[in-house]
Amino acid sequence: AQNERVAVFIGLKGHPDVAIAANTMAGLKPEESLLERDARSSVKQSNPSNFKSIRKGVRPIAGMPGEEMLQIVIEPNGTKSQDFMWESPGEKDNVFHPNFILEMNTGHGQPGSPINSSLTDAKALALWDRISSSLRLRPARDAKAGARSGGNVPLGTLSLASDKCIQSGWWQCTDGTDRVDIVGGRRQYFTEGQVLPQAVMLTSGTVWQNFRGERPTFTSSVPSTWKLTDRRKAKRNAAVAFLAKPIPAPEDSASATPDAHRIGEVATGTEVTSAMACPASGWWECSETKAFDGTRWFARGDLLPPATMPAAISLVDKMKGVPEFVRVSASWRLVRVAEANPSSAAIERAAADDSEQAPAPRMDNSPTAPTKDA
Numbered sequence: 001a002q003n004e005r006v007a008v009f010i011g012l013k014g015h016p017d018v019a020i021a022a023n024t025m026a027g028l029k030p031e032e033s034l035l036e037r038d039a040r041s042s043v044k045q046s047n048p049s050n051f052k053s054i055r056k057g058v059r060p061i062a063g064m065p066g067e068e069m070l071q072i073v074i075e076p077n078g079t080k081s082q083d084f085m086w087e088s089p090g091e092k093d094n095v096f097h098p099n100f101i102l103e104m105n106t107g108h109g110q111p112g113s114p115i116n117s118s119l120t121d122a123k124a125l126a127l128w129d130r131i132s133s134s135l136r137l138r139p140a141r142d143a144k145a146g147a148r149s150g151g152n153v154p155l156g157t158l159s160l161a162s163d164k165c166i167q168s169g170w171w172q173c174t175d176g177t178d179r180v181d182i183v184g185g186r187r188q189y190f191t192e193g194q195v196l197p198q199a200v201m202l203t204s205g206t207v208w209q210n211f212r213g214e215r216p217t218f219t220s221s222v223p224s225t226w227k228l229t230d231r232r233k234a235k236r237n238a239a240v241a242f243l244a245k246p247i248p249a250p251e252d253s254a255s256a257t258p259d260a261h262r263i264g265e266v267a268t269g270t271e272v273t274s275a276m277a278c279p280a281s282g283w284w285e286c287s288e289t290k291a292f293d294g295t296r297w298f299a300r301g302d303l304l305p306p307a308t309m310p311a312a313i314s315l316v317d318k319m320k321g322v323p324e325f326v327r328v329s330a331s332w333r334l335v336r337v338a339e340a341n342p343s344s345a346a347i348e349r350a351a352a353d354d355s356e357q358a359p360a361p362r363m364d365n366s367p368t369a370p371t372k373d374a
Contacts, residue, residue: 003027004095015118017081017108020131026090026098034067034087050074054082054125062136062174062225064088064100070128072121073107075114081107082117082124086132102135104128126204130218133180133201136225153228161198161224165190168268170230173199175220183217184289187229189335191268199224243293243308244327249277249301266334274306274329282338287331295335304332 003026010020035056038044044051054070066088073083083105090099106117106124117124137158153167158174165171168191173182183200190196202215266280271287278284281300286293291307298304307330311323 004098015106017106017115017118019103019105019108021101021103023101023103024098025101026095027093028090028099029092030089030099033089034069034085038069054121059086061086061088061132063227064097064135064137066100068132070125075107077114079107079114079116081105081114082119082121084124084128096137100135102132104131129180130203134175134220134222136174153231155228155231157228159196159226159228161196161226163196165192165194165196167228167231168192169228171196171226172229174225174227175199175201181215189285189295190226191335194269196226197224242323242325243296244305246278246298246302246305249299249303266337268334268336270334271331272304272334273331274304276304278302278304280334280337282334283336284332285335287333288328291328291330292325293330297338298332300339306330 005025006023008022010022012018012020038056050073052072052074054072056069056071057067059066059068066086068084068086070082070084073081075081084103086102088100091097104124104127106119107114109115119127157167159166159171169189170187171190172187175182181202183202184197198219201218201220203218204216270279272279272284278298278300281298283295283297284304285295286307288307288309291309293307306327308325309328311326313324
């Protein structure tokens with residue numbers, strides 16, 4: 001049967017006036033949307049001054065379409081409360097895509113006697129964003145069947161953190177929203193057999209943390225969900241000019257590099273530190289998540305370069321032309337062996353041949369084409 005309903009109600013210690021509810025209903029025919037119902041609300045039309053909108057509009061979460069309405073409400077007795085709601089319409093006769101409603105209301109006192117909210121508008125909004133950003137559909141798949149499918153794993157396949165990656169390629173984290181950054185980027189490249197990581201979310205900082213350039217992080221206790229978006233590396237961007245260059249291998253580099261018969265034994269995932277000889281030609285990912293380097297191609301025998309990191313400098317130094325970056329020793333991880341140094345034309349031909357090519361990832365993870373002198 002495609003009918004199902006689950007409701008969860010949550011209260012907070014120290015804030016008895018706050019009520020949170022999550023409600024999923026499957027098998028229902030979609031009716032008017034949240035914003036449509038709000039537009040014809042007779043209560044708001046007759047008392048418009050009692051409602052102040054904080055945020056309202058379309059807001060998809062973790063691939064689920066939805067609409068959001070956040071407002072401040074002035075009750076007839078003069079008390080102020082917050083009324084937040086997000087709704088996803090769901091699909092009729094599809095239990096795996098239910099109608100989903102999340103609500104958070106404040107100012108609940110004795111029946112019929114509302115009180116002032118115990119949360120400021122800023123704190124209520126921060127709490128709402130933290131909770132709503134954690135919503136996602138539970139993956140419904142046969143993990144064993146997915147593992148047997150090898151290179152034919154369909155795009156859109158979902159896997160959870162701590163699972164082994166079942167297909168090498170680009171995976172996108174569905175945790176949070178586009179307004180919440182993920183350490184390492186929302187879209188990352190994983191190789192088959194690699195354990196998928198738990199996403200670490202970058203949350204909004206205080207004024208003092210923003211002044212110092214700090215970003216607080218948050219890690220959910222619920223396993224992160226990763227969605228396969230591209231079974232091969234995406235189109236590579238041009239290299240950033242100020243990235244540190246590797247030191248080319250000398251012509252007689254037999255002593256510095258592995259024996260020819262052992263080159264093929266360099267496994268994907270091998271890690272090598274800056275200033276060490278590259279054991280295999282290919283694409284190497286920088287371990288420093290904030291580095292400008294992303295993923296770069298290095299030739300076997302090259303001495304791997306340091307990572308190029310952003311640096312906060314004073315206004316005086318900036319006027320003097322002091323670079324806004326520093327070099328730091330980093331670990332490089334092999335993500336794909338590629339003996340030849342690919343030209344831009346070859347990359348474009350490869351992208352054109354792949355009908356399932358996905359958009360290029362963000363700078364913090366995207367592979368970058370090497371410069372000519374690299």
